[in-house]
Amino acid sequence: MSSPLVSIRGLEKRFDLSGSFLEQLRFEKGRLRRKQEAVHAINGVDLDVHKGEALCVVGESGCGKSTIARTVMGLLSPSAGEIHYQGQRIDHLERKAGLPFRRKMQMIFQNPYASLNPRMTIQQTLEEPIRFHNPGWSPSQVQEKVYEVMQSVGIGPDWGRRFGHEFSGGQRQRIAIARALAVDPEFIVADEPISALDVSIQAQVLNLLMDAQESRGLTYLFITHDLAVVEHFGTRVAVMYLGRVCELAPTAALFASPRHPYTQALLSAIPKLEDQRPNHIRLQGEVPTPVNLPPGCVFHGRCPYANERCRQEVPQLIATEGGGQVACHAVEERRL
Amino acid sequence: MPLLQVKGLDVRFALRGGDLKALRGISFSLDKGERLGLVGESGAGKSVAAFSILNLIARPGYIAGGQILFDGQDLAAMNERELRQIRGNRIAMIFQDPMMTLNPVLTIGTQMTEAIRAHRKISRREARAIALDRLTKVQIPSPARRLEQYPHELSGGMRQRVIIAIALLLDPEIIIADEPTTALDVTIQAEIMALLLNLCEQENVALMLITHDLGVVSQVTQRMLVMYSGRIIEQGPTREIINDAQHPYTQGLINALPQMGEPGARLFQIPGSMPSLNNVPSGCPFHPRCSFATDQCKRTMPEYVRSGNVDVACYEVANLIEQEKRMQEAGS
Numbered sequence: 001m002s003s004p005l006v007s008i009r010g011l012e013k014r015f016d017l018s019g020s021f022l023e024q025l026r027f028e029k030g031r032l033r034r035k036q037e038a039v040h041a042i043n044g045v046d047l048d049v050h051k052g053e054a055l056c057v058v059g060e061s062g063c064g065k066s067t068i069a070r071t072v073m074g075l076l077s078p079s080a081g082e083i084h085y086q087g088q089r090i091d092h093l094e095r096k097a098g099l100p101f102r103r104k105m106q107m108i109f110q111n112p113y114a115s116l117n118p119r120m121t122i123q124q125t126l127e128e129p130i131r132f133h134n135p136g137w138s139p140s141q142v143q144e145k146v147y148e149v150m151q152s153v154g155i156g157p158d159w160g161r162r163f164g165h166e167f168s169g170g171q172r173q174r175i176a177i178a179r180a181l182a183v184d185p186e187f188i189v190a191d192e193p194i195s196a197l198d199v200s201i202q203a204q205v206l207n208l209l210m211d212a213q214e215s216r217g218l219t220y221l222f223i224t225h226d227l228a229v230v231e232h233f234g235t236r237v238a239v240m241y242l243g244r245v246c247e248l249a250p251t252a253a254l255f256a257s258p259r260h261p262y263t264q265a266l267l268s269a270i271p272k273l274e275d276q277r278p279n280h281i282r283l284q285g286e287v288p289t290p291v292n293l294p295p296g297c298v299f300h301g302r303c304p305y306a307n308e309r310c311r312q313e314v315p316q317l318i319a320t321e322g323g324g325q326v327a328c329h330a331v332e333e334r335r336l
Numbered sequence: 337m338p339l340l341q342v343k344g345l346d347v348r349f350a351l352r353g354g355d356l357k358a359l360r361g362i363s364f365s366l367d368k369g370e371r372l373g374l375v376g377e378s379g380a381g382k383s384v385a386a387f388s389i390l391n392l393i394a395r396p397g398y399i400a401g402g403q404i405l406f407d408g409q410d411l412a413a414m415n416e417r418e419l420r421q422i423r424g425n426r427i428a429m430i431f432q433d434p435m436m437t438l439n440p441v442l443t444i445g446t447q448m449t450e451a452i453r454a455h456r457k458i459s460r461r462e463a464r465a466i467a468l469d470r471l472t473k474v475q476i477p478s479p480a481r482r483l484e485q486y487p488h489e490l491s492g493g494m495r496q497r498v499i500i501a502i503a504l505l506l507d508p509e510i511i512i513a514d515e516p517t518t519a520l521d522v523t524i525q526a527e528i529m530a531l532l533l534n535l536c537e538q539e540n541v542a543l544m545l546i547t548h549d550l551g552v553v554s555q556v557t558q559r560m561l562v563m564y565s566g567r568i569i570e571q572g573p574t575r576e577i578i579n580d581a582q583h584p585y586t587q588g589l590i591n592a593l594p595q596m597g598e599p600g601a602r603l604f605q606i607p608g609s610m611p612s613l614n615n616v617p618s619g620c621p622f623h624p625r626c627s628f629a630t631d632q633c634k635r636t637m638p639e640y641v642r643s644g645n646v647d648v649a650c651y652e653v654a655n656l657i658e659q660e661k662r663m664q665e666a667g668s
Contacts, residue, residue, distance in 0.1 A: 060521035168609050198377035198610070199548060203592035203603040210602065225522065232594035232603070251599065269526035271551025272595065273578050278533065278555045280526035285477075286491050287521075 003087060004048035005187060005219050006072065011045045011081035013067050013243075014038040017291065040290045041067040043243040043298075044081075046317075049187070054213065054220040056234035056251070058227060058266070062287060064243040065223045069191045072221060073107050074098060085187075103133045106180035110192035112172035116164035122175055123160035126150065126182050133183045145182065152215070153178045153208055170201035177208060181216070191223045206233060227270050231255050239263045242290055242298040248317065249324025259326040261303050261336065297329065305330040338365035339542055340389070340510060345402035345412070347381075347388050350395075356613045358384045360566045361402065366510065369540040371533070373553035373574060375589075376563035379610050382546045385563070386512050389544075390423050406510075425455045428503035430513040434495035438487040444471075444498055445483030452505050470501040474531060493524035500532060504539070511536065514546045529556055550590060554578050562586045565611060565621035567637070572646030582648040585622050620650070628652040 017037040018024045024034050042064040049055045057065045070076045072083055074090065083091040090101050109115040116125060126146045130137070137145075150157060153174050164172055173193060180188055190209070194202040206229065212218055224230060230237055234251040239260065247260040258264045262283075269280040283302045288294055297315050300306040310329050317325040318332055330336035347359040359381050366372050374382045387393050389404055391411065404411040406427070411419065423429075431437045439447055448467035449460055456463075464483070471479035474497040487495055496516065503511050513532065517525035533556050536543045545557055553560050554574060561571040562583065570583040581587045590596060591604035608625045611617055619636050623629040632651050640647040641654040648654075 060523065170609055199550075199589055200377060200592050200606040201609055203594075203605040204607075206594070207602050207605055210600075227522070228594045232597055232599050265523055269522040271526070271529070271549060271555050273551055273554050273590070273593070275551065275555045276575070278526055278530040280523070280530070282527070283523055286493055286524070 004084075005051045005086060006049040006221070007084045008045055008047040008068070008072065009082045009084070011042050011047075011068070011071060011083070012040075012079045013042040013064070013071055013076060014040055014079045037291055040293050041243055042071070042078075043293065045240075045243070045245055047238060047245065047248070049219060049221055051186075051219055052213075052217060053235035054222050054233055056222045056224060056230040056237045057240060058224055058230055058237060059240035060225060060266075060287060062242070062290060063240040064290075065225075065240050066191050068240075069107070069189045069221065069223045073105060073189050074102070075107075099133075103183050104186045106183065106185040106188050108173075108176055108180050108188060108190040108193045111196050112164075112169055112176050113196075115176050116172055118164055121161055121163055122155075125164070125175065126160075126179055129179060129183050149178050149182045152181065152212070168201075169197050170204060173197060173201075173205050174208065177205070177212070181212060184216070185218070187219045187221070189221045189223070192225070193222075194229065195224065195226060202229075209233070227267060239266065242287065242293065244298055245317065245327065246299065247324065247326045247328075249320070249322060249326075253322035253324055257322060259320055259322075259324070259331050259336070260299075260328050261305055261330070262299050297327075303330075305336055307335075339368045339370075339407065340366040341403075341405040342385075342389070343403045343405065345385070345388065345404065346400040347384055347393060347397060348400045349397045353614070355400075357616070358397070358566055358613060359388065362563075362566075362568045363402075364561055364568060364571060366542050366544060368509070369536075369542055370559065371536060371543040371545065371557045373557035373560035374544065374546045374563060375548065375550060375553055375560055377548060377589075377610055379565075379612065380563040381566040382563050383514055384566075386429075386514050386544065386546050389512060390427060390429065391419055392423075392429075421455075424451060424508075425506045426508055427510045427512065428506070428508040430496075430499050430503050430511060430516045432515040433519050434492065434499050435487065437499055438495060440487055442486075443483065444485055444487065444490075448483070448502055448505060451502055455506055466505060467501075470504045471498070473504065473535065474498070474501045476501070492520055493528065496520060496524075496528050497531070500528070500535070504535065504541075507539070508541060510542045510544065512544045512546075515548070516545075517552070518547070518549075525552075532556070550578070550593065562589070565616050566613065567621065567649065569622065569650070570646060570648045572644070576644055576646055580644075582643050582646055582653045583622075583650050584626050584628055584652065588625075626652075 015038060017039060024036055026033050026035050057068060059065050071078050078091055082089050085101050127142055130142050130145050155174055194205050197205060231251060237249060237251050237254045238245050239247045241262050247263045258267050265281040265283050285302050288301060294301055296312045297310045300310040315327040315329050317327045320326050343363050344361045345359055346361050349356040349358055362385060376382045388399055399412050445467060449463040452463040452466055468479055471482055476482055476494060476497045517528050529552060547553060557574045560574045560577055561568045564585055570586050581590055588606040597603045606625050611621060617624055618634060620633045620638055623633040638649045638651045640649050641657055643653060643657055
């Protein structure tokens with residue numbers, strides 16, 4: 001296989017909860033102790049995104065999928081691990097050294113009500129990234145580019161003079177996509193780009209993203225909680241649970257035969273049109289807090305197949321027959 | 337006779353520029369123990385429909401016409417005091433966001449007993465026993481401890497279980513649930529939906545479920561209404577509509593789901609978006625987005641026609657039924 005466009009190696013991200021040094025001090029049993037707490041959002045993730053694919057990262061809230069998106073984009077700095085773009089390490093770059101990469105990598109956010117500047121017209125919104133990344137361009141060149149990108153996402157030139165609040169959610173997301181495409185990126189990180197939209201609008205935006213992928217040869221890192229979208233859109237899927245990847249597989253293989261017990265439960269929980277009753281796999285309890293991670297497999301507390309080894313030893317990703325990878329002792333031991 | 341019958345309900349919001357018509361004469365009924373789904377996209381009026389049944393629409397909203405018959409009484413004509421006898425007692429409501437519904441400064445136990453004692457003259461101890469019983473029914477782990485806890489100490493899924501327990505406190509005849517699982521993760525959503533379904537069946541409670549998720553409607557309800565721009569455009573047995581939707585909008589909504597398309601292929605898409613309420617097109621509100629629209633659709637709102645057991649408001653469907661009838665007559 002060719003070398004990946006983006007590769008994430010041993011990524012970890014912690015968010016400190018305990019505040020300043022003085023705030024960390026506590027009296028416990030008559031003694032002064034220093035107590036540090038952190039949210040362990042990502043705990044050792046390795047992922048490769050290959051050119052031209054749409055790698056979907058799915059999981060429930062708090063599993064770290066959005067943190068991955070933001071860390072890859074450089075909006076957050078990793079606590080440990082590395083991020084490479086076409087073989088070059090980018091996570092530790094100075095602002096200026098990172099600029100050429102920022103042009104190649106763009107992001108689409110979940111909420112188009114928050115991601116468009118309310119005081120800028122659509123024209124200004126689209127012009128800004130073009131001017132910033134092409135300082136030498138003449139105004140007419142910039143204008144031409146704005147028109148081109150507006151046309152490619154299906155927005156009329158008369159939108160240019162209007163403001164974000166004049167548009168509906170679907171239209172705003174179109175504008176946000178246009179803004180991302182304005183600098184001709186190679187790689188787009190889309191963090192739940194359609195989950196704030198209505199069903200009929202979701203289809204429109206999803207089609208737009210697929211068209212852009214085809215015509216521009218884009219590569220996507222697509223973050224979502226909606227598995228039905230993944231089945232339709234994804235080349236490969238990474239399922240995350242509590243900051244770890246528990247299964248990674250080509251989309252068709254994952255949906256045809258999910259291996260990890262969590263993936264199985266997740267897939268069974270999607271309400272389907274043909275269902276006449278809910279028929280999901282029941283999991284015990286709820287997702288534990290990422291402040292105190294359970295030892296061993298992070299899923300063991302809810303897993304019906306958990307044994308002593310699962311409670312102690314962290315499972316590593318192993319290859320499966322379907323061309324995927326799964327991190328589960330039960331699968332490895334052929335108990336499942 | 338149905339348990340709840342809504343006839344020609346008209347709800348408006350009085351704004352400076354004139355009235356905003358949120359519901360334009362909707363009619364439907366709910367039988368005892370029946371589960372009914374209200375489907376539509378944001379702005380279709382499904383939440384307004386649910387809220388107006390218990391007259392929970394705040395000013396400037398008001399009920400401009402129509403009847404809401406519950407057990408022979410018209411809820412739309414009742415005063416606040418009479419309504420309070422029914423609200424939370426015989427008709428209970430579950431809202432979308434459990435954090436917004438629960439009072440953050442009162443324990444779960446206080447909130448539950450308060451609700452019981454507002455309607456029944458019983459002691460605190462007896463009320464507490466009922467509260468504990470309902471918490472057990474919703475399968476919350478260690479229910480007795482939950483009574484002492486505050487809402488922030490519970491997870492989202494557990495909070496929604498508490499909300500369901502509160503709805504069940506006074507053995508209601510109808511539960512109105514407005515997007516009860518939208519704020520939750522899929523695995524938790526599946527649990528809560530299954531719980532709600534089982535409880536309604538066990539206790540023979542009628543359920544009115546408002547949701548935008550056709551999959552959930554399909555799993556839980558027996559009949560469904562599809563709303564668009566303040567109107568019901570299609571209603572009938574859920575299975576029949578899901579398998580063979582008649583209205584072009586319902587068809588579009590179903591076909592636009594990613595699970596309906598071939599993986600990787602373009603999805604079916606309905607062009608445009610739902611009109612805002614201050615700018616509803618004339619005639620059938622769907623006509624600007626409809627590929628079958630004719631001049632007639634632009635002029636007048638179609639009446640309901642019956643296809644199988646489904647009522648549809650669409651001229652195209654009416655024409656098709658007409659044609660079929662003529663063909664049959666010609667054949668015989």
